[in-house]
Amino acid sequence: MNSIPRIASALCFLGALAASPAFAQRSAVEEIERYRAALGDGNPAELWEARGEALWKERRGPKNASLERCDVGLGPGVVKGAYTVLPKYFADSDKVEDLESRLVTCMVTLQGFTPEQAKKDPFGDPGKKVPMDALVAYITGQSRGMKVSVAGSHPREVEAYEIGKKIFFFRGGPHDFSCASCHGMDKQRIRLQDLPNLLNKDDAQKAYGGWPAYRVSQGEVRSMQWRLYDCFRQQRFPELEFISPASIALTMFLAKNANGGVFDAPSIKR
Amino acid sequence: MKNKTIVAFAAAGIVGAGCASMTMSDEQAAAKALAMLKVSFKDRGQAKVDRLDQDEAQRVCSQFSEKPLPKEVAERLQSEQLALITYPADGKYLGDWKRGERIAQTGTGMQFSDNPAIPSGANCYACHQLTKAEVSFGTIGPPLYNFGKLRGFTPEMQKYAYGKVYNSHAFAACSNMPRFGQKHILTEQQMKDVVALLMDPDSPVNK
Numbered sequence: 273m274n275s276i277p278r279i280a281s282a283l284c285f286l287g288a289l290a291a292s293p294a295f296a297q298r299s300a301v302e303e304i305e306r307y308r309a310a311l312g313d314g315n316p317a318e319l320w321e322a323r324g325e326a327l328w329k330e331r332r333g334p335k336n337a338s339l340e341r342c343d344v345g346l347g348p349g350v351v352k353g354a355y356t357v358l359p360k361y362f363a364d365s366d367k368v369e370d371l372e373s374r375l376v377t378c379m380v381t382l383q384g385f386t387p388e389q390a391k392k393d394p395f396g397d398p399g400k401k402v403p404m405d406a407l408v409a410y411i412t413g414q415s416r417g418m419k420v421s422v423a424g425s426h427p428r429e430v431e432a433y434e435i436g437k438k439i440f441f442f443r444g445g446p447h448d449f450s451c452a453s454c455h456g457m458d459k460q461r462i463r464l465q466d467l468p469n470l471l472n473k474d475d476a477q478k479a480y481g482g483w484p485a486y487r488v489s490q491g492e493v494r495s496m497q498w499r500l501y502d503c504f505r506q507q508r509f510p511e512l513e514f515i516s517p518a519s520i521a522l523t524m525f526l527a528k529n530a531n532g533g534v535f536d537a538p539s540i541k542r
Numbered sequence: 543m544k545n546k547t548i549v550a551f552a553a554a555g556i557v558g559a560g561c562a563s564m565t566m567s568d569e570q571a572a573a574k575a576l577a578m579l580k581v582s583f584k585d586r587g588q589a590k591v592d593r594l595d596q597d598e599a600q601r602v603c604s605q606f607s608e609k610p611l612p613k614e615v616a617e618r619l620q621s622e623q624l625a626l627i628t629y630p631a632d633g634k635y636l637g638d639w640k641r642g643e644r645i646a647q648t649g650t651g652m653q654f655s656d657n658p659a660i661p662s663g664a665n666c667y668a669c670h671q672l673t674k675a676e677v678s679f680g681t682i683g684p685p686l687y688n689f690g691k692l693r694g695f696t697p698e699m700q701k702y703a704y705g706k707v708y709n710s711h712a713f714a715a716c717s718n719m720p721r722f723g724q725k726h727i728l729t730e731q732q733m734k735d736v737v738a739l740l741m742d743p744d745s746p747v748n749k
Contacts, residue, residue: 430565431566434566434571435571435574435575437571438604439575439579441604441607442576442579442596443596443600443603443604443607444594444595444596444600445589445593445594445652446652446720446725446726446727447652447725448599448603448720448721448725449720450604450607452607453682454682456607457682459681460680460681461680461681462668462669462680462682463668463680464678464680504583505589505653505654506653508589508593508653509594510583510584510586510589510590510593510594510654511583511586511589512582513582513584516583517578517581517582518575518578518579518581518582518583519582521575521578
């Protein structure tokens with residue numbers, strides 16, 4: 273584990289860089305890319321994946337059952353590649369579900385938790401590890417290197433996609449922001465952070481294929497649900513509820529736009 | 543003969559209705575999205591769910607996000623938004639550029655994670671280049687380096703800059719830039735300070 277000193281030296285270098293006006297704009301961007309490459313050496317998300325696999329197999333809840341018979345997209349118990357087909361319509365719940373929603377459904381039906389219990393801790397924090405992040409890391413890790421292949425052809429999936437698109441363009445709040453304010457044009461930046469244009473296939477594939485991710489600055493694996501929750505926070509919207517219908521419709525829109533892209537998740541980000 | 547025609551029309555009506563339910567109209571999709579948003583968010587801190595209630599500009603700009611904004615709609619929006627601007631009663635537009643620089647650097651304000659007692663920033667650098675010294679700037683908006691120097695340090699240009707910060711839609715319908723005065727993101731004094739950053743000859747923006 274020599275990645276920590278390397279990260280530290282990369283950060284020091286960035287600090288020196290910021291202090292020196294002699295460096296041109298472009299070189300700052302290049303150095304940030306180098307910093308990101310250095311981070312890729314060791315990905316702590318593996319710890320979440322291992323914990324998630326153990327949780328998947330552990331008998332939990334009032335029914336003292338594991339999640340091993342959960343259908344996360346490709347049939348009961350199939351985890352390999354399951355994340356590539358999500359979100360999708362599930363006949364048993366009669367809902368379009370993303371991974372997090374589907375895990376909640378299985379925790380209720382198989383393990384006997386109440387929906388409130390299953391949804392209680394959607395995101396971890398330093399010092400508070402939650403089952404959801406680990407399960408998400410494990411299931412998504414089982415689709416690493418595989419292609420996003422969301423069908424989106426069931427009438428309910430078509431509807432979710434169309435509504436998700438409207439949500440993407442919905443301007444509101446004190447700042448008039450929509451998702452498209454930052455993610456609807458090519459080659460834009462906020463400060464030095466490159467912004468993917470989620471309406472452009474290449475960008476959408478890279479962006480969607482990179483979530484979930486281990487966030488170095490937060491020391492946590494962050495799920496797609498967290499990504500949307502925190503985007504809406506910065507959009508100055510109220511709090512997006514975990515696995516709410518809008519979050520799933522929006523995910524359907526983003527996922528289908530990313531079809532054909534390769535999952536590199538859980539990835540590692542700044 | 544007449545009966546057959548009626549039957550044919552009725553059948554066409556059923557097929558038509560079936561197709562309509564498969565592919566929603568734009569209005570139906572927008573209405574369903576709004577209803578879905580309303581059940582998907584909750585109040586947190588200063589960010590209440592009434593932030594999902596769009597004003598006319600937000601509604602129209604969302605509607606035309608995927609297609610070009612018709613000229614007459616853009617002109618109507620701009621004149622409506624222009625009429626909403628309140629200019630400073632003292633007729634002065636220039637505050638302190640040093641305070642303006644701090645406001646331009648500050649990205650917090652009005653998020654549910656922000657303390658509402660602390661004044662909001664304008665986060666200008668998120669989208670605009672302003673000074674030579676600050677290399678960490680975004681590109682969503684145009685570069686504003688030498689803003690006053692290039693346009694002239696005139697009272698008219700000061701007033702324009704104030705109006706643009708107050709309500710960007712008055713000059714460019716459906717602009718991506720927040721309406722800092724209209725939506726009470728910045729106070730009048732803060733807007734004057736930001737205008738000074740752009741328009742004061744001593745500001746690093748104009749060096």
